Amino acid sequence: MNTERWARYALNVVAALVTLFMLAPLLVTVLVSFSSSTVFNLPPPEWSLRWYAELARKDGLVSALTLSLYVAVISTAIALVLGTLTAIAVEQGRFRGREAVLAFMVSPLMMPGLVVGVALLQALREIGLREVFPALIVGHVVITLPYITRTVHASLALFNMSLIDAARTLGLSYPQAILKVMVPGLAPAFLTSGLFAFLASMDNYPISIFLTDARNKTLPIEILRYLEETPDPTIAAISACLILFTIIVLVVAERLVGIKRLAQF
Amino acid sequence: MSSAAPANRVAWLALPGVGYLLLAFALPLAALLVSSFQGEEGWTLAGYTRFFGDSYNYTVLWNTLRSALWITAICLLIGYPTAFVMSRASGWVQGTLLLALILPLSVGVVVKAFAWTILLRGNGIVNATLMQLGIISEPLRLLFTETGLTIGAVHVFLPFMVLPIFAVARQIDPRLTDAAASLGAGTLRRFTHVIWPLSLPGVVVGVAFVFSMTVSMYVVPSLLIGDRFKTLPVLIARSYLFMRDRQTGGTMAVVLLAIAIIVVVASALLARRLQPEARI
Numbered sequence: 001m002n003t004e005r006w007a008r009y010a011l012n013v014v015a016a017l018v019t020l021f022m023l024a025p026l027l028v029t030v031l032v033s034f035s036s037s038t039v040f041n042l043p044p045p046e047w048s049l050r051w052y053a054e055l056a057r058k059d060g061l062v063s064a065l066t067l068s069l070y071v072a073v074i075s076t077a078i079a080l081v082l083g084t085l086t087a088i089a090v091e092q093g094r095f096r097g098r099e100a101v102l103a104f105m106v107s108p109l110m111m112p113g114l115v116v117g118v119a120l121l122q123a124l125r126e127i128g129l130r131e132v133f134p135a136l137i138v139g140h141v142v143i144t145l146p147y148i149t150r151t152v153h154a155s156l157a158l159f160n161m162s163l164i165d166a167a168r169t170l171g172l173s174y175p176q177a178i179l180k181v182m183v184p185g186l187a188p189a190f191l192t193s194g195l196f197a198f199l200a201s202m203d204n205y206p207i208s209i210f211l212t213d214a215r216n217k218t219l220p221i222e223i224l225r226y227l228e229e230t231p232d233p234t235i236a237a238i239s240a241c242l243i244l245f246t247i248i249v250l251v252v253a254e255r256l257v258g259i260k261r262l263a264q265f
Numbered sequence: 266m267s268s269a270a271p272a273n274r275v276a277w278l279a280l281p282g283v284g285y286l287l288l289a290f291a292l293p294l295a296a297l298l299v300s301s302f303q304g305e306e307g308w309t310l311a312g313y314t315r316f317f318g319d320s321y322n323y324t325v326l327w328n329t330l331r332s333a334l335w336i337t338a339i340c341l342l343i344g345y346p347t348a349f350v351m352s353r354a355s356g357w358v359q360g361t362l363l364l365a366l367i368l369p370l371s372v373g374v375v376v377k378a379f380a381w382t383i384l385l386r387g388n389g390i391v392n393a394t395l396m397q398l399g400i401i402s403e404p405l406r407l408l409f410t411e412t413g414l415t416i417g418a419v420h421v422f423l424p425f426m427v428l429p430i431f432a433v434a435r436q437i438d439p440r441l442t443d444a445a446a447s448l449g450a451g452t453l454r455r456f457t458h459v460i461w462p463l464s465l466p467g468v469v470v471g472v473a474f475v476f477s478m479t480v481s482m483y484v485v486p487s488l489l490i491g492d493r494f495k496t497l498p499v500l501i502a503r504s505y506l507f508m509r510d511r512q513t514g515g516t517m518a519v520v521l522l523a524i525a526i527i528v529v530v531a532s533a534l535l536a537r538r539l540q541p542e543a544r545i
Contacts, residue, residue, distance in 0.1 A: 003452045015350040018343055018423070019365040025380035025420060026372060028390055032383055040383040042390055086282030093276030101279055103533070108290055110473070110529045112481030114498050115518045118505055119293035122300070142290045145282065196371070203373035205484045206498075210505065220375040220484070227379065227488065236383070239376040246371045259363050263428055 026243050033236035040233065051237035061238060064222035071133070071218065072201035075140035076148075076194055082141070083148030083193070084186070088178075091156040105149040108142050113206030116142065121210040132216040139207045144197035151196075151264065155189035156182075188257040192264070195253055199246070294522065301515040312516035326520075329496040332411065332486075333479035336418045337426075340475045341468065343419075344426035348467070349460070351427070352434035370424040378488040381417035382408060385489070414490040421485055422478055426471040433467030434460075466539045473532030477525050497521045 028042065033051055035044030055061065086105055090098045108116065120139050129135055159182065167177035205220040212221055227235055253262060304311050316322050351362045369377060384390050385407040392404040407413040437460060445455045483498040492499050497517050504514030 007452050011346045011350050014343060014346040015354075015362060018347045019362060021420065022365040022369045022423065024390075025377060025384055026369060028384055029376065029380040039388075040386065041388065042393075082282040082285055085278040089276050089279030093279065094273065095276040101283060104291075105282060105286060107529070108286070110477050110525060111294070112477075112498065112518075112521050112525050114481060114483055114501050115297070115522045115525075116290065116294070118501065118514065118518050119297040120289070121505070122511075123289075123293035123296060126296075138289050142286065145286065149282065199371050199373070203375065205375065206481075206502075209502065220373060223375050223379070224484065224487070227382075231382075235379055239379055242376055243372055246368065250368060250371060259360060259367070262367050263363055263431065 029236050030240045030243060032233055033240040035233060035236075038232050040236070051233045054232075054234045055237045055241075058226075058234060060217070060222055061219070061226065061234075064217045064219045065238075067133075067136075067216060068202050068219040071136045071140050072198050075137050075144050075201050076198045078137070078141050079144035079148045079197055080190060080194055083145050084152050084190075086149050087153035087156055088182075090153055092161070102149070102153060106146045109146040113143070113204070114210075117207040117210035120207065124211070132212055135211040136208060136218070139211050140201045140204065143204055143207060144201055147197040147200060148190075148193045151193035152186060152189045154264065155186055159185055188261060191253060191257055192261055195249060195262075199249075297515060298519055298522070301519045312512055316513075316516045316520065325495045325497060325500060328494065329480055329498075329521075330524075332414060332418070332496065333476055335415055336422060336479045337472055337476045339415065339419050340423050340426040341472060344423055344471065345430060345464075345468070348427045348430035348434050349464075351431050352437070353439070366424040366427055369420065370428075374421055374484050375488075377421050378417055378485045381413070381420065382488055385413045385416065408489065409491055411490065411494070414486055414494070417489045418479060418482060418485050421482075422475045425474040425478065429470035429474065430464060430467035434464050437463045466536055469532050469535045469539065473528055477528045480524055480528075481521060497524075 031042060032040050032044070034047050034049070035041070036046040036048035036050060037044050083105070086101070090102050117139065120135075120142075124130070124135050124138070129138075163181050163185070164174075164177045167181045168174065172180060203220060204218070205224070208218045209221055212218060217225070223235055223238065250262065301312050302308055302310065347362065351359055354362065386392075387404045387406070387408070389408075391407060392401070395401045396404065405412075407416070441459050441463075442455050445459050450458065481498055483502060486492075486494060486496060486499065492503065497520065501514050501517045501521065504510040504517070508514075
């Protein structure tokens with residue numbers, strides 16, 4: 001029994017250290033963003049909001065944030081439609097290779113982003129699409145689709161299909177039954193997968209870097225460029241805002257669907 | 266299966282999604298693959314003979330694979346116990362651990378990599394803490410070293426190791442280990458003969474995730490070690506963005522793609538072999 005006690009103790013220590021390791025960097029970033037100093041020292045000489053004031057004056061960062069939000073919202077919306085339809089087909093349809101279809105839909109997650117970006121760049125040039133915004137949408141739907149398809153499919157597998165039959169017996173057509181019975185039942189799946197798809201799009205660098213130009217940059221690209229030029233805590237301020245935003249979104253999602261569902265990112 | 270669902274017509278619903286990915290994902294990748302075999306005059310292997318003929322590229326490949334292996338191994342080493350504790354914990358402990366993984370997972374890679382540039386610098390928090398604890402007397406050089414890269418990357422990719430293992434581990438019936446114990450199996454034996462084999466499917470998924478993400482990571486190394494540490498992604502980005510050298514970049518992109526595909530296929534095959542054991 002003694003080894004068992006020690007093993008349990010050691011495991012708990014590892015888990016506690018991992019918790020600290022995972023959360024400390026985020027906490028430090030938030031603290032540094034309130035520092036009055038231009039260097040990243042902690043504790044800071046004085047607390048101040050100067051980097052937040054600085055942030056509002058940085059047009060590049062603001063316009064990059066706007067572009068990223070637009071791209072994330074639109075590509076997530078498109079992916080929600082395409083992904084849900086595919087998930088329904090895979091779960092309900094009877095055709096060969098359904099597992100292969102699902103694996104294909106999820107495969108962009110496992111492929112190197114830079115390579116997908118390079119390939120898209122060449123393909124879009126081939127067909128003559130040089131506008132940044134539509135190109136970004138095309139690329140970002142590719143990276144958001146896997147999240148939606150995977151999660152909605154997993155949730156559909158647990159959905160009780162006889163409810164559809166019941167609704168049809170009560171006089172609804174098949175599309176109506178889907179819309180009125182299945183869609184509400186799948187709401188948690190839409191929420192979690194939409195959330196992670198949105199965050200993945202907001203964060204994407206490797207595909208966007210090939211599809212943006214000097215004037216239209218997404219937020220991650222602008223942040224990296226800014227860090228190369230002037231590494232000051234302005235980036236800590238925008239990072240702190242993004243962390244706060246993520247916390248709010250997660251709290252809302254947790255309230256709606258529970259944290260265990262979020263773990264199936 | 267529902268009799269009312271028009272199963273054959275439902276299959277067509279997959280068309281828009283699958284068609285989209287074929288056009289915007291599979292076709293461009295296939296075109297990239299094909300164009301890497303095309304030279305000035307017709308088909309050629311010149312790109313590949315040049316790539317594999319240059320010993321410098323072996324250093325690049327080795328850098329890419331070595332750092333990915335290290336990061337994956339460390340993620341497994343600390344991620345497995347964490348997932349196990351999480352699966353057995355209850356209430357707020359489990360909630361805290363889940364939060365400690367999901368919050369960083371949801372915060373962007375750029376933000377996390379930037380955070381580590383603050384923590385790892387010479388007068389940063391990591392060095393200050395280690396000196397205060399008396400573990401070191403001189404600040405360590407961490408930022409712009411492989412150690413710094415490994416620390417930051419483990420932070421970024423650890424949730425992708427822990428969560429799949431957790432998903433499997435929480436389904437292992439605790440009575441199985443109790444049964445093994447009542448048959449006289451010690452702690453180690455219960456782990457090696459019961460828990461480890463049953464959790465393997467989760468380990469396979471986690472390792473495949475982390476490895477395929479680390480061989481292709483770009484943002485983390487570019488902030489934590491700089492582009493003097495040459496890996497495939499760094500050189501691919503450079504050859505397209507700065508050098509406009511599509512031939513070399515295309516060849517390297519295909520090599521990286523091949524590595525990713527090997528990882529995916531190998532993990533899928535392994536997962537299939539483990540499948541019967543996974544069901545309990």
